[in-house]
Amino acid sequence: MRAAHLIGVGLTPFGRHEGASALDLMARAAQSALDDAGLERGQVDGLLCGYATTLPHLMLATLFAERFALQPRYAHSMQLGGATGAALLMLAGDLVRSGRCQRVLVVAGENRLSGQHRDNAIQTLAQVGDAQTEVPNGGSVPAYYALMASRYLHETGTTEADLAELAVLMRRHAGAHPGAQLRSPLTVADVLASKPIATPLKLADCCPISDGAAALLVSAQPGSGPRVVLRGAGQAHRHQHLSAMDSVLACGAGEAAQRALLEAGLRLEQIDHLAIYDSFTITLAMLLEEIGFAARGGSAARARAGDFGPQGALPLNLHGGLLSYGHCGVAGGMAHAVEAVTQLAGRAGARQVPRAQHALVHADGGVMSSHVSLVLLREG
Amino acid sequence: MATDTPFSQGLAAGRLRYQRCQACGAALTGQRYACTQCASTRLAWCDAAGTGAVYAVSTVHRAPTEAFRALVPYTLVLVDLDEGPRVMAHGAPGLVIGERVAAQPMQVDAQPLIRFDPQPVR
Numbered sequence: 001m002r003a004a005h006l007i008g009v010g011l012t013p014f015g016r017h018e019g020a021s022a023l024d025l026m027a028r029a030a031q032s033a034l035d036d037a038g039l040e041r042g043q044v045d046g047l048l049c050g051y052a053t054t055l056p057h058l059m060l061a062t063l064f065a066e067r068f069a070l071q072p073r074y075a076h077s078m079q080l081g082g083a084t085g086a087a088l089l090m091l092a093g094d095l096v097r098s099g100r101c102q103r104v105l106v107v108a109g110e111n112r113l114s115g116q117h118r119d120n121a122i123q124t125l126a127q128v129g130d131a132q133t134e135v136p137n138g139g140s141v142p143a144y145y146a147l148m149a150s151r152y153l154h155e156t157g158t159t160e161a162d163l164a165e166l167a168v169l170m171r172r173h174a175g176a177h178p179g180a181q182l183r184s185p186l187t188v189a190d191v192l193a194s195k196p197i198a199t200p201l202k203l204a205d206c207c208p209i210s211d212g213a214a215a216l217l218v219s220a221q222p223g224s225g226p227r228v229v230l231r232g233a234g235q236a237h238r239h240q241h242l243s244a245m246d247s248v249l250a251c252g253a254g255e256a257a258q259r260a261l262l263e264a265g266l267r268l269e270q271i272d273h274l275a276i277y278d279s280f281t282i283t284l285a286m287l288l289e290e291i292g293f294a295a296r297g298g299s300a301a302r303a304r305a306g307d308f309g310p311q312g313a314l315p316l317n318l319h320g321g322l323l324s325y326g327h328c329g330v331a332g333g334m335a336h337a338v339e340a341v342t343q344l345a346g347r348a349g350a351r352q353v354p355r356a357q358h359a360l361v362h363a364d365g366g367v368m369s370s371h372v373s374l375v376l377l378r379e380g
Numbered sequence: 381m382a383t384d385t386p387f388s389q390g391l392a393a394g395r396l397r398y399q400r401c402q403a404c405g406a407a408l409t410g411q412r413y414a415c416t417q418c419a420s421t422r423l424a425w426c427d428a429a430g431t432g433a434v435y436a437v438s439t440v441h442r443a444p445t446e447a448f449r450a451l452v453p454y455t456l457v458l459v460d461l462d463e464g465p466r467v468m469a470h471g472a473p474g475l476v477i478g479e480r481v482a483a484q485p486m487q488v489d490a491q492p493l494i495r496f497d498p499q500p501v502r
Contacts, residue, residue, distance in 0.1 A: 119444070119445075122444050123444055123445065126444050129468075130410065130411070130468075132383075132385050132387050132388045132411065133387055133410065133411065133467065133468060134468045136388075136491050136493060137456060137468055137469060137470060137493060138440065138443055138444060138451065138454065138456070138488065139444070139456065139468065140440075140442070140443075140444040142442065143440050143444075143456055146438035146440070147436040147437070147438045147456060147457075147458055147468075148436065150436045150437050150438055150477065151435060151436040151458075151477065154436075154477045195441070196441040197440075197441060197442045198438045198439065198440045198441060198442065199438050199439040199441075200438075201438075241410060242458070242468070243409055243410055243466050243467060243468050244410045244466075
């Protein structure tokens with residue numbers, strides 16, 4: 001089996017990009033990734049896209065290919081909620097390792113903030129709930145996650161102040177990234193005092209809605225810079241709807257991560273860098289704890305101890321995550337991978353951590369419904 | 381508008397329904413084509429007694445639609461029915477996890493729903 005090399009990344013600032021369409025934003029990130037890798041358009045033979053709620057097109061990949069002047073041999077888009085970006089990278093890895101493609105461009109972007117009314121965004125996202133048994137109750141994604149959070153807090157002893165700690169951590173990291181949407185300092189008290197959304201979640205426990213885009217290039221051949229490879233990947237899909245989630249202590253994240261680690265031939269203890277989906281503070285706590293990077297109810301303690309900071313044992317989402325870098329849909333989940341690749345390559349500038357060799361990327365879609373884990377390594 | 385299903389038809393008739401496998405007897409959460417326990421496709425819709433225990437609870441302050449904006453703050457719950465299945469519904473304010481509850485029909489903007497209230501002590 002060949003290696004899958006991550007040879008270029010592109011990431012726009014997240015926030016408000018007034019007047020830019022989903023395709024405009026995708027083009028910006030894709031061009032950045034090509035420039036980063038030193039590639040010409042003609043050298044891309046595979047194209048994988050996500051979806052955009054502001055552009056519900058049947059053929060987003062070919063639509064983008066035409067606009068971006070690509071004529072790939074392989075192209076399609078994929079829909080897996082927040083896990084889409086990680087799943088696209090997993091597939092890109094398989095495409096280059098199988099010999100199907102030489103260089104795959106993975107790109108997503110959306111004007112989720114400026115391209116529609118906020119209510120439309122919230123209603124579109126709410127449809128991940130069941131159309132007869134959940135959505136008619138006035139459910140929304142924050143409400144589904146809040147229900148799940150109420151149970152997780154009940155079972156693990158996690159407090160609202162613990163969850164707040166994770167929002168504070170992401171904001172601190174975002175402060176070091178000029179592209180982050182939310183950069184003003186945030187304290188635990190600020191989080192606890194922020195507007196209630198659905199108890200126990202408050203506004204600062206929830207990611208913002210953003211415009212933005214991200215792109216990565218996955219290649220059968222290494223690039224000219226430091227070698228970063230996708231060594232393992234795994235998925236788990238145990239339910240779609242919150243009602244059908246058997247236990248908040250076993251949503252599938254742990255299984256997906258174990259599958260990725262097994263394929264990579266690594267143990268969890270060898271991971272030294274984290275890129276973990278954080279649509280809400282509860283998402284981040286549950287994923288860290290189910291995968292095994294903190295004891296049950298112990299994420300906040302590790303955050304307070306500095307373990308997840310740039311100098312800690314497990315630097316986590318150094319771009320600020322969805323909670324503070326921002327969330328524009330598929331690209332929001334890809335930003336974690338962009339940051340991990342940048343750190344592994346030693347190219348993060350002022351944000352660069354002292355050592356990053358083995359990174360675990362994890363994303364979930366729906367209400368902890370679809371799970372995708374990736375193991376990225378720096379070679380040499 | 382979502383397609384009518386036996387569940388939504390039940391709600392319209394003021395009933396809370398769930399599926400039971402006719403092969404192994406398992407009571408199922410959600411709307412299934414096959415049994416999660418034995419994979420049989422012989423499933424039947426049954427009326428629930430409407431009693432159970434609160435599995436999760438949230439007070440919602442930000443509603444997704446105009447109809448629900450008039451209701452905020454409202455309480456959503458996941459309830460484990462005595463028959464086994466877990467359902468999402470409205471709940472009386474102040475419910476706590478583990479509390480015994482009983483279902484009542486309710487409506488929001490002509491949409492039939494279920495609200496769980498504390499179960500009267502007998």
